[in-house]
Amino acid sequence: MFHPRVDVVVLSMNDRPNEEAAAQTTLLAQSGVDVRVVVVVGNGCRPEVVPPGALTVCLPENIGIPGGRNAGADALRDADDPADWLFFLDNDATFPCSGVLAQLVAEAQGHPEAAYVQPRLTGPDDVTTPRRWVPRLRASRPDRPGTITTMTEGVVLVRREAFDAVGGWPAEFFLYHEGLQLAWQCWAAGWSGWYAAGIRMHHPLTSPTRHALFHRLAARNRIWVAYRNLPAPLVPLYLAVWTAITLARAVRTGGLSETLRGMREGWTSRHAQTRRPMSWRRVWRLTAAGRPPVI
CATH class of the missing domain: 1.10.10 (Arc Repressor Mutant, subunit A)
Known part of the structure; x- marks a missing residue:
């Protein structure tokens, strides 16, 4: 049976091994898609938590989150036959069930105008969604799907075609608002974004x-x-x-x-x-x- 292929970029700085192991375990449990993984290290050390068969990119210094994501996406593109879909995963985010990636790809296929598809991000309780995680106005209703003009960067599915066309993440930002920049680049190029609020992912309830x-x-x-x-x-x-x-x-x-x-x-x-x-x-x-x- 044919399964859509998804290239996944996970950043690591060897600072949260338990969370990284949990994130990778739930990633490798995804069904209905063929997943290829790359781990990018931003601080010059070799990653200590690496899933079997993953590509590894060791950067000589910490170049920031958007730069690290770009390095991972570039490595996957250059390795062989890049997938049509890129998924960017924070190393402390987890998939609550095995069908999340396949559902996100299906949502993207149902919205061909969308360059990126954003799941609803919640705490580990599967309910709590801070307002800053809702990628649109009227954040009091995180359960409402719809078109969006920004994104929550750490758990997002992006079309490889759109990502390459707009030049990827803004590496010079280092950290913060790189999702808004990428989203506006996609909109300026004629794409849009979609919030798949019915598809959940989990993340610790931390503060920026x-x-x-x-x-x-x-x-x-x-x-x-x-x-x-x-x-x-x-x-x-x-x-x-x-x-x-x-x-x-x-x-x-x-x-x-x-x-x-x-x-x-x-x-x-x-x-x-x-x-x-x-x-x-x-x-x-x-x-x-x-x-x-x-x-």
């Missing part, structure tokens, strides 16, 4: 602020995303809305000095970014999909 770099890089990269993608009249509008919200959060929850540092870094380095503003038609498509690119 646990990373020391969060406030600075999140602020810097948000400015880069706006400068890279938006028509000139929308850049100040988008940044004004985002800045007001971000500063209010920083004052309330902490990280204000690092947020301001990231804003300054993003603004002063914006001209080093490649600017490819989307057309006004794409702006309208994003707006019609429920996410005008000023929010």
